[in-house]
Amino acid sequence: MGIEHKTRTQLVAEAIREKILSGEIKAGEPLRQAALAEELNVSRIPVREALLQLEAEGLVNFEAHKGATATMLSADQIDEIFDLRALLEAELLRHSIVNLTPRDLLEAEAILYDLEEATAAGDTQLATGKLNAEFHVKLYSKANRPQTAELVAMYGKNSERYVRMHILLAGGIKTAPEEHRTLLEFCKTKDINAACDFLKKHITGAKDDIKQLLVKMEQSQ
Amino acid sequence: MGIEHKTRTQLVAEAIREKILSGEIKAGEPLRQAALAEELNVSRIPVREALLQLEAEGLVNFEAHKGATATMLSADQIDEIFDLRALLEAELLRHSIVNLTPRDLLEAEAILYDLEEATAAGDTQLATGKLNAEFHVKLYSKANRPQTAELVAMYGKNSERYVRMHILLAGGIKTAPEEHRTLLEFCKTKDINAACDFLKKHITGAKDDIKQLLVKMEQSQ
DNA sequence: CAATATTAAATTGTATACAATATTAAATAT
């Protein structure tokens, strides 16, 4: 049982990803291979490979001979990504919901409990971040649709920095806390169509909230 | 206006991609960096970078220290990919259909004409391949959903080898030729729901056809 | 002989060095 040995490329990818998601590297900013290599104490090879990976994740644009830049998502692109998420997550839920066991639903409720507590405590970072994701993942956990799940994860990561930014600037997403409970209720009663429709609205609502801010930012430039 | 200069990585990616799609490299087969490098007269660096790109496209699995293999899609995975395609292509069509001009529809009809001619001439390769794709792309052309379109293109590429294989082994997909014409008709009358529902069935039908063959192949192993 | 440990070979991962391209600065011409 040897310890997992991470390759430099993977470590570099994680480092750069976090820099982008945290906003330390701003959208549009060029990512110089040599600079990153020196900063992270590696050669340019793993930096290049990490950048290629991040491009696949949609976090980076890599143009031959020109170099890489952190992707800059326009309001339109955010719009599309959230629509895709709504579509794909509803599809996951549709397949998962019939397989959700009572235990799954209780576990989801447990997460929801923490989430509501975090909300009450004013920790929007935690509530709209980690716990929110955990709750959704739990509901999708029995979908048995690995490729769809991977897509959802990718777009989730891609949205993450905008959600974070929104939390920072607007103090959280105004998603009503009871929305999650409503969704869970539909899952319990196995009301597939109601659950999926509600989920779509839930995601689209978050989108509208974020987009409003983004449009304002685009105008103020 | 300098000529477009392709990087070795891009050329290598194209070469390997075609090898996989054509079946020259079979699913599951390991892709040795050194061998590919020598064969293509480059160093291992562009080979590695090409393999990373192909992994992002879903054609290759790249495991650290173990190496890359051509992805092997199970019947289940094929199933899921075609479901995703149905979902995403319907979404594209939904957004495109209202913007399709009479000219767009005539161009689609022109492609359809060629397609039907190819079918009549027995050229299923052309009919289910290039022309079929062209027809679909035309219908989606006014969706204004670049990221969704990119996903659709990716999954299209991913399905391609199985479609090709199916054409080879079963002499084409049994998609009724009139299905395309029905779809076009719904687009002309701007009957969005009918068009999208029909498109989903159209894609799912192709899936069932291919999956049947795949299940048989998996059993015979 | 089977199972495990050890060594050797193959293969991948990464650093360094150099080549190709793009960007910027300087020089020249209009």
Next chain:
DNA sequence: ATATTTAATATTGTATACAATTTAATATTG
């Protein structure tokens, strides 16, 4: 002075060389 060329610099792309890891083969032990 402005526009266009030319040279210098910065940056990316790729080959080579070496290090790390895995896989295969061999040796060792119970």
